Amino acid sequence: MSYDYDLFVIGGGSGGIATARRAAGYGAKVAVAEFNRLGGTCVNRGCIPKKLMVYSSHFPGMMQDAVGYGWSEVESTLDWPKMITAVNNEVERLNGVYQRMLDNAKVDVFEAYAKFLDPHTLDVGGEKVTADKILIAVGGHPIKPDSIPGIEHTITSDEFFHLPEQPKRMLIIGGGYIGCEFACILNGMGTEVMQVIRGDMLLKGFDGDLRSTIQEEMQRKGIRLLTKSTISHIEKTDSGLKVGVNNNSEEIILTDAVGLAATGRKPNLDALGLENTGVETDNGAIAVDEYSSTAEENIFAVGDCIARMELTPVAINEGRAFADTHFGGQSRQMSYENIPTAIFTSPEAASVGLTEAEARKRCGDAVKIYRTKFRPMYYTLAERSEKTMMKLVVDCNSDRVLGAHMVGDHAAEIIQGVAIAVKMGATKADFDATIGIHPTIAEEFVTLR
Numbered sequence: 001m002s003y004d005y006d007l008f009v010i011g012g013g014s015g016g017i018a019t020a021r022r023a024a025g026y027g028a029k030v031a032v033a034e035f036n037r038l039g040g041t042c043v044n045r046g047c048i049p050k051k052l053m054v055y056s057s058h059f060p061g062m063m064q065d066a067v068g069y070g071w072s073e074v075e076s077t078l079d080w081p082k083m084i085t086a087v088n089n090e091v092e093r094l095n096g097v098y099q100r101m102l103d104n105a106k107v108d109v110f111e112a113y114a115k116f117l118d119p120h121t122l123d124v125g126g127e128k129v130t131a132d133k134i135l136i137a138v139g140g141h142p143i144k145p146d147s148i149p150g151i152e153h154t155i156t157s158d159e160f161f162h163l164p165e166q167p168k169r170m171l172i173i174g175g176g177y178i179g180c181e182f183a184c185i186l187n188g189m190g191t192e193v194m195q196v197i198r199g200d201m202l203l204k205g206f207d208g209d210l211r212s213t214i215q216e217e218m219q220r221k222g223i224r225l226l227t228k229s230t231i232s233h234i235e236k237t238d239s240g241l242k243v244g245v246n247n248n249s250e251e252i253i254l255t256d257a258v259g260l261a262a263t264g265r266k267p268n269l270d271a272l273g274l275e276n277t278g279v280e281t282d283n284g285a286i287a288v289d290e291y292s293s294t295a296e297e298n299i300f301a302v303g304d305c306i307a308r309m310e311l312t313p314v315a316i317n318e319g320r321a322f323a324d325t326h327f328g329g330q331s332r333q334m335s336y337e338n339i340p341t342a343i344f345t346s347p348e349a350a351s352v353g354l355t356e357a358e359a360r361k362r363c364g365d366a367v368k369i370y371r372t373k374f375r376p377m378y379y380t381l382a383e384r385s386e387k388t389m390m391k392l393v394v395d396c397n398s399d400r401v402l403g404a405h406m407v408g409d410h411a412a413e414i415i416q417g418v419a420i421a422v423k424m425g426a427t428k429a430d431f432d433a434t435i436g437i438h439p440t441i442a443e444e445f446v447t448l449r
């Protein structure tokens with residue numbers, strides 16, 4: 001049987017584009033369908049615009065620090081619409097870069113929604129297209145719970161990047177990494193930020209010392225954190241949004257905007273026509289094996305729609321492993337061990353490997369913790385009491401470093417390097433044998449005692 005394409009990719013986001021390019025590089029005839037903008041969540045509504053706004057939020061602190069270094073004081077204000085326009089112009093430029101990358105790889109791009117008619121046939125914007133193999137890389141979207149009256153007045157991360165003006169006051173519901181990042185962006189830009197969380201600590205799932213250090217630092221910078229609290233209702237009034245926050249008693253909080261970061265994301269599967277295939281789902285995500293194969297023999301899935309680890313490099317690597325296996329003649333599985341990850345809060349945080357709690361569960365008393373907390377040199381003249389925390393989790397039976405965690409400037413850049421050592425199975429003795437670069441923050445990782 002002959003098909004229009006060897007591989008048809010549904011979704012032109014991080015996972016879809018990487019897979020299409022890799023498979024085309026092996027000589028496969030490939031097409032991608034994307035009904036929105038190329039680049040997906042990461043480029044259009046995630047990592048990229050977020051990180052640009054993180055950079056923007058750092059300038060007031062840096063201008064203040066400069067005074068301690070002898071510079072005269074600077075009076076500066078943020079032109080929010082100008083910043084949003086600049087961010088979105090950069091996003092648009094990247095959309096074009098992705099288009100060119102696909103063109104150069106000779107991948108056909110359908111600017112249309114694709115849905116299954118049968119396991120080998122898709123309806124792509126009204127056109128029937130067939131393919132030998134089909135990769136689902138449709139990502140996900142933020143969801144709003146319908147249990148809170150007035151939830152329609154909230155915004156999700158998608159709308160955040162298009163707010164026409166800077167909210168003077170913002171209430172963020174949720175303590176996950178996206179909620180914390182948005183809280184810090186706005187706090188850095190001068191918005192009065194309040195964060196409401198159900199539990200007693202931000203950033204569930206991360207290492208305890210990392211969580212407590214970020215929480216202390218965020219509160220120290222003026223973010224008001226309401227723990228063990230829930231939202232009863234949201235009401236729109238002439239003076240702003242009135243939010244009922246329950247914490248033993250009910251407090252009514254007046255704010256300009258409510259950001260929803262608590263209720264997570266859902267894979268984009270509803271209109272995909274999966275019922276016309278044998279693809280199965282598990283808890284709302286596509287069920288796949290370790291080779292990204294679904295229950296339908298010629299259909300595969302990667303990225304946020306399989307909800308394993310919702311990160312861009314993970315989606316990319318799942319896709320490349322699939323392409324290498326099916327078009328490159330090298331059978332390859334994605335490894336989920338020791339995936340480094342960062343939280344672009346202020347201060348920044350990053351981690352690789354096991355948390356202390358996970359290591360204790362696995363190795364019991366054999367776990368040894370090396371930790372330091374200090375004020376980095378940069379902040380001495382700036383006279384800021386910003387703290388850096390660095391921690392290694394070590395299995396003392398094997399001496400292997402099981403995890404590395406950091407809160408502080410450049411944490412993501414530093415942990416990226418440490419992650420190579422952890423992934424290679426480095427021991428604490430290997431860290432100790434490495435000469436530090438002086439004077440740096442990173443050298444603490446090789447001098448921890």
Ligand SMILES: Cc1cc2nc3c(=O)[nH]c(=O)nc-3n(C[C@H](O)[C@H](O)[C@H](O)COP(=O)(O)OP(=O)(O)OC[C@H]3O[C@@H](n4cnc5c(N)ncnc54)[C@H](O)[C@@H]3O)c2cc1C
Nearest residue numbers: 011013014015040041042046114138139303304310311312
């Ligand atoms: C606010 C925010 C911040 C983030 N920050 C980071 C970060 O700092 N670092 C990090 O690693 N990750 C981050 N992420 C996560 C990261 O963006 C995702 O993990 C990544 O984009 C997933 O890639 P994907 O290819 O699976 O899906 P996506 O990038 O979402 O791409 C899926 C694409 O499929 C398209 N599509 C859907 N259905 C169809 C259809 N039927 N036909 C045609 N096209 C379709 C969609 O329009 C979309 O463009 C962030 C996410 C958010 C929301």
